[in-house]
Amino acid sequence: MANTRMAMTLRNGLSISKPKSTSNVLAIGTDLIRNVLFILFLLRWTRKSVLQLRGRGVFGTVKDLYLSFRRFSYALFLRAPGVRSKVQHQVSEAIVNLEKKLVPQGPGVSRFLTLPREGWTEQQVKSELETLGEMKHTRWEEGRVSGAVYHGGNELVKLQLDAFERFMVANPIHPDVFPGVRKMEAEVVAMVLDLFKAPPGAAGVTTSGGTESILMACLSARQKAYAERGVTEPEMIIPETAHAAFQKAAYYFKIKLHTVSCPSPSYAVSIRAVSCLINSNTILLVGSAPNFPHGIIDDINALSRLALRRRIPLHVDCCLGSFLMPFLHRAGFPTQPFDFTVKGVTSISCDTHKYGFAPKGNSTVLYRTAALRKYQYFISPEWSGGVYGSTSIAGSRPGALIAGCWASMMSVGESGYISACHSIVGTARRLETAIRENPFLKDDLLVMGKPLVSVVAFTSSTLNIYDIADSMSAKGWHLNALQNPPAMHVAVTIPIVKVIDQLIEDLIAVVEDEKERERVRIVEGKGKKGEARGDSAALYGVAGSLPDKSVVVQLAGGFLDTLYKA
Numbered sequence: 001m002a003n004t005r006m007a008m009t010l011r012n013g014l015s016i017s018k019p020k021s022t023s024n025v026l027a028i029g030t031d032l033i034r035n036v037l038f039i040l041f042l043l044r045w046t047r048k049s050v051l052q053l054r055g056r057g058v059f060g061t062v063k064d065l066y067l068s069f070r071r072f073s074y075a076l077f078l079r080a081p082g083v084r085s086k087v088q089h090q091v092s093e094a095i096v097n098l099e100k101k102l103v104p105q106g107p108g109v110s111r112f113l114t115l116p117r118e119g120w121t122e123q124q125v126k127s128e129l130e131t132l133g134e135m136k137h138t139r140w141e142e143g144r145v146s147g148a149v150y151h152g153g154n155e156l157v158k159l160q161l162d163a164f165e166r167f168m169v170a171n172p173i174h175p176d177v178f179p180g181v182r183k184m185e186a187e188v189v190a191m192v193l194d195l196f197k198a199p200p201g202a203a204g205v206t207t208s209g210g211t212e213s214i215l216m217a218c219l220s221a222r223q224k225a226y227a228e229r230g231v232t233e234p235e236m237i238i239p240e241t242a243h244a245a246f247q248k249a250a251y252y253f254k255i256k257l258h259t260v261s262c263p264s265p266s267y268a269v270s271i272r273a274v275s276c277l278i279n280s281n282t283i284l285l286v287g288s289a290p291n292f293p294h295g296i297i298d299d300i301n302a303l304s305r306l307a308l309r310r311r312i313p314l315h316v317d318c319c320l321g322s323f324l325m326p327f328l329h330r331a332g333f334p335t336q337p338f339d340f341t342v343k344g345v346t347s348i349s350c351d352t353h354k355y356g357f358a359p360k361g362n363s364t365v366l367y368r369t370a371a372l373r374k375y376q377y378f379i380s381p382e383w384s385g386g387v388y389g390s391t392s393i394a395g396s397r398p399g400a401l402i403a404g405c406w407a408s409m410m411s412v413g414e415s416g417y418i419s420a421c422h423s424i425v426g427t428a429r430r431l432e433t434a435i436r437e438n439p440f441l442k443d444d445l446l447v448m449g450k451p452l453v454s455v456v457a458f459t460s461s462t463l464n465i466y467d468i469a470d471s472m473s474a475k476g477w478h479l480n481a482l483q484n485p486p487a488m489h490v491a492v493t494i495p496i497v498k499v500i501d502q503l504i505e506d507l508i509a510v511v512e513d514e515k516e517r518e519r520v521r522i523v524e525g526k527g528k529k530g531e532a533r534g535d536s537a538a539l540y541g542v543a544g545s546l547p548d549k550s551v552v553v554q555l556a557g558g559f560l561d562t563l564y565k566a
Helices: 002-079 081-102 122-133 154-166 179-195 210-229 245-253 271-277 300-310 370-374 399-437 465-474 500-523 535-545 550-562
Strands: 203-207 235-239 256-260 282-288 314-317 345-350 363-367 378-380 388-390 455-459 480-482 487-491
Touching (some): 002 550, 081 550, 154 399, 179 399, 203 210, 203 370, 210 363, 271 300, 399 455, 465 487
Parallel strands (some): 314 345
Antiparallel strands (some): 378 388, 455 487
């Protein structure tokens, strides 16, 4: 009886303690999981903090935090009820003024917002096309535009039109239907690879422009890092002067972007800063040959040594340098290493539609190996429409553009490109010399760095550079305003070569006018470098100086919207 009671008590005890034991295990397990997750969280952010400190340094990290706090505080200020309404009113007013400048208005302006009920005659269409072509614009035909139009001459345009007509309906997505286009595209890539001294086994593709070439190079690097190293949080290191297409690639492909300073007086990327930022997530280093803002060639040799030592791909953006960089030496100008002879260079972007004089919509991206090119391919093997593959972003592409590019390259040839390089770069050196040595310019304008190719950038410590840009615009010139630091540049093209003396003469006149205004301000006791007045000043001098760039983003967005207002 006693044994039975003990057994029952024991059973009761066991039945009571069992759920307690289970709940204890669950509690311990929950605590353990929570602690593990917390530890992983701490490790993740500790690693990020260490990488930040290592990459930017203590002072750089403090500066980044300060700038972030400043941007955040200013953004809050802009959202304050009274301020927000005023800012929105001014932004709206600026966008309306922009529309007035860009969108034709008033009597005599025809708008076509629906299809004509009956198709127009050929003569009607040609007449309207002529009207559209004669709309008021900056006279690029007279060499008044910096860059933008990389014209190879009227005879070359006629040849391009013949190529267009012959291959107007061609689409390289169907190589069996248009074998001639496939052949021309392959030959364009082969010729550009040869220009950049690619090794055996190198490969490339054509694209729609420099932006797509850069996007593809970044995508290839990201996919390579994921496939070969398992990198899931990719990072890319670029100079602050690198083309904005790298920022677009980072935005599209979810790549963390590190921008590195390009300090004066060289304005080339800081190699030491690049080295500090490299970590296990780095998928790509970038250098420009030359960069767009200042026309400076980064130290590709030094970047190559870093890339080789850390086993990271190195991309050289030669979109602007295109067919000038490969011919600098043969045209009698100094140059720097930039192509595939530099061992660490794994990819290069080159625009055939710039100084290759091909029709707009042509570029190339080149790889040291065919394996690197495959990382940019898209292939869908199970699509119900059949196996689908494309080499770049676009599927269907205009074969006429490829034909125009091939015809241009074959027509100009090496001798033609050497002659063009001599003319274009020689003109850029004349402009640089005038700014450095002309007594009316040298005391007020300062050439940025030592440009070796077609772009000459300059700033001023005595005058407002944006007023100079706007005054040149008033004289009919369309030059490029820059920021960070405030500056402007001229990208020399064949049309500019013919009018360089007029450009220098107008620049002297504008500088003298601005100096006279400054003298008047000083006499009136208002101090030097008065408030800038024109459009460039409004965008870069005023809005561009704000800590929070949301106003600039709104203005730029308004500009983009305006492009589609019929």
